[in-house]
Amino acid sequence: MISLRTDLPLGGDSASRFIPWLVAIMVFLGILAVSGVSVFDTILSGWSRAVTGTITIQIPALPADSEKEANQARTDRAVTALSALPSVEAVRVLENTEIDALLAPWLGEGAAAGDLPLPDLIDVTLADDEDATLELIRTSVATVVPDAIVDDHRRWFEHLIDLTEGFRLLTIGVALVVTTALALTIVYATRASLAEFKEVISVLHLIGARDIYVASQFAKRTLASALKGSAGGFAAGAIALIAIGWLARNVESGFLPDIDLGFGFWISIPLVSLFAAILAMVTAFVTVLGTLRSMI
Amino acid sequence: MQIFNQVETSNHVAAVELKNVSLSYDDGPDVLSNLNLALPPGSFHFLTGPSGAGKTSLLKLLYLAQRPTEGSVHLFGTNVTAAARRTLPAIRRKVGVVFQDFRLLDHLSAFDNVALPLRVAATSEPEIKSNVTELLSWVGLDEFMDAKPAVLSGGQKQRVAIARAVVNRPRLILADEPTGNVDDAIAMRLMQLFMELNKLGSNIIIATHNEQLVARFGFSRLALSARTLTELPPLLASDASGIEYTADGAQP
Numbered sequence: 001m002i003s004l005r006t007d008l009p010l011g012g013d014s015a016s017r018f019i020p021w022l023v024a025i026m027v028f029l030g031i032l033a034v035s036g037v038s039v040f041d042t043i044l045s046g047w048s049r050a051v052t053g054t055i056t057i058q059i060p061a062l063p064a065d066s067e068k069e070a071n072q073a074r075t076d077r078a079v080t081a082l083s084a085l086p087s088v089e090a091v092r093v094l095e096n097t098e099i100d101a102l103l104a105p106w107l108g109e110g111a112a113a114g115d116l117p118l119p120d121l122i123d124v125t126l127a128d129d130e131d132a133t134l135e136l137i138r139t140s141v142a143t144v145v146p147d148a149i150v151d152d153h154r155r156w157f158e159h160l161i162d163l164t165e166g167f168r169l170l171t172i173g174v175a176l177v178v179t180t181a182l183a184l185t186i187v188y189a190t191r192a193s194l195a196e197f198k199e200v201i202s203v204l205h206l207i208g209a210r211d212i213y214v215a216s217q218f219a220k221r222t223l224a225s226a227l228k229g230s231a232g233g234f235a236a237g238a239i240a241l242i243a244i245g246w247l248a249r250n251v252e253s254g255f256l257p258d259i260d261l262g263f264g265f266w267i268s269i270p271l272v273s274l275f276a277a278i279l280a281m282v283t284a285f286v287t288v289l290g291t292l293r294s295m296i
Numbered sequence: 297m298q299i300f301n302q303v304e305t306s307n308h309v310a311a312v313e314l315k316n317v318s319l320s321y322d323d324g325p326d327v328l329s330n331l332n333l334a335l336p337p338g339s340f341h342f343l344t345g346p347s348g349a350g351k352t353s354l355l356k357l358l359y360l361a362q363r364p365t366e367g368s369v370h371l372f373g374t375n376v377t378a379a380a381r382r383t384l385p386a387i388r389r390k391v392g393v394v395f396q397d398f399r400l401l402d403h404l405s406a407f408d409n410v411a412l413p414l415r416v417a418a419t420s421e422p423e424i425k426s427n428v429t430e431l432l433s434w435v436g437l438d439e440f441m442d443a444k445p446a447v448l449s450g451g452q453k454q455r456v457a458i459a460r461a462v463v464n465r466p467r468l469i470l471a472d473e474p475t476g477n478v479d480d481a482i483a484m485r486l487m488q489l490f491m492e493l494n495k496l497g498s499n500i501i502i503a504t505h506n507e508q509l510v511a512r513f514g515f516s517r518l519a520l521s522a523r524t525l526t527e528l529p530p531l532l533a534s535d536a537s538g539i540e541y542t543a544d545g546a547q548p
Binding site: 007009199200202203204205206207208209210213293 | 360385388401403413
């Protein structure tokens with residue numbers, strides 16, 4: 001059990017009083033930043049998995065219903081051509097229900113079952129992701145179905161991934177700024193306390209106190225104040241995350257990917273609070289040691 | 297008193313030694329000039345001199361609140377002027393100081409103020425409780441252990457300051473006017489405490505203006521005047537009457 005008894009009247013000084021509030025705000029922002037990074041990481045990871053090694057081929061529908069069999073024949077020809085290629089691992093024609101699910105966010109349920117001339121979609125899994133392979137596929141499919149569209153996901157996903165990566169880096173930057181701001185403010189608050197208690201510290205020195213004795217008292221008191229603040233910041237951050245999650249679930253599914261942040265994320269949130277408190281404590285300790293070095 | 301044991305001393309090394317010590321503040325004139333002194337272990341001295349003679353400055357050099365501008369200060373054989381900063385706390389723990397303005401910590405009780413030197417030395421709490429309680433009782437403050445300095449009289453504060461200075465059995469005790477705010481009965485009791493500690497091996501230096509006190513106890517004198525230090529023999533009681541310092545510090 002750590003004793004919080006101090007020989008310095010810490011906690012009552014003006015600089016120490018705002019430490020819990022400061023830490024609470026920083027922890028709240030830190031939790032949002034870490035959540036942002038986790039969300040972007042999850043989205044990027046999901047998209048990368050989805051994009052890497054797959055392409056989609058659209059076989060446009062012929063205009064008339066009577067040509068339903070001809071449509072099927074065109075799709076079969078494309079599947080046969082694709083299956084013959086050594087660089088293709090798997091070929092699968094999407095079911096109508098799957099196409100319906102893809103279109104549902106835009107056209108509503110049952111769009112594929114209506115009269116719309118929807119293309120057949122062929123999901124192709126590649127053995128490699130080389131440009132030469134894609135070119136070979138384009139040529140092979142065009143030979144049997146000239147108007148087939150080879151949809152390389154990478155083209156438009158790469159822009160989206162770049163954008164998301166940019167947001168992710170921005171959020172990491174925010175987290176670093178928050179951390180730096182917390183440390184600098186603790187330095188300022190600690191120096192203000194040292195100035196306020198200069199006389200008391202002088203007496204402690206003259207009766208034989210080592211710098212580390214004084215620094216430990218500052219560190220313990222700062223840790224206690226910071227833990228109070230980080231508990232508040234954690235509570236506010238948790239409420240904010242629950243609210244954001246609730247809002248996200250209310251958005252029509254399909255526009256946003258399902259995001260499972262995983263166990264690691266939920267462990268990292270309380271760790272953010274703990275990290276802020278420990279950072280404040282260590283910063284106060286180091287600041288006191290550095291400042292006292294200039295005293296006799 | 298049972299709480300005090302014999303302090304470890306060496307008969308071969310001066311407890312306090314000043315070698316050509318001078319002190320000035322902020323490039324001003326010398327407050328102390330070329331002082332030389334060697335006090336053997338277990339000595340008891342009164343430090344006398346008029347106001348402004350530099351008694352407090354000399355004490356500051358001895359309790360390591362100042363470094364001399366020139367020369368060196370040696371405590372228990374260690375040149376503290378050249379000592380590394382990190383070694384000073386261990387030396388300071390061997391020196392007990394009664395400040396003229398007490399310098400008690402206002403937010404702490406009398407008990408906690410007296411306990412400070414023991415706490416910084418990581419003494420166990422049961423031992424602190426036992427020693428501090430006994431010492432405060434001895435100086436007549438057993439009913440004021442929980443009182444903060446703000447509610448204590450000047451004399452009571454002085455006794456707390458003295459208790460704090462001696463509680464860790466220092467090898468050197470420096471007291472700046474320790475009987476200045478107490479009545480005769482308490483003054484005698486405090487002097488008895490200092491003598492008791494002296495018998496157990498502590499060096500005592502008491503800075504005072506009180507000639508009656510100096511004469512009554514008959515210890516050697518260190519007289520500071522005109523920035524220089526002179527070791528004088530004990531003042532006889534018959535000499536004390538009528539000796540006063542004039543405003544400019546000269547003895548008539």
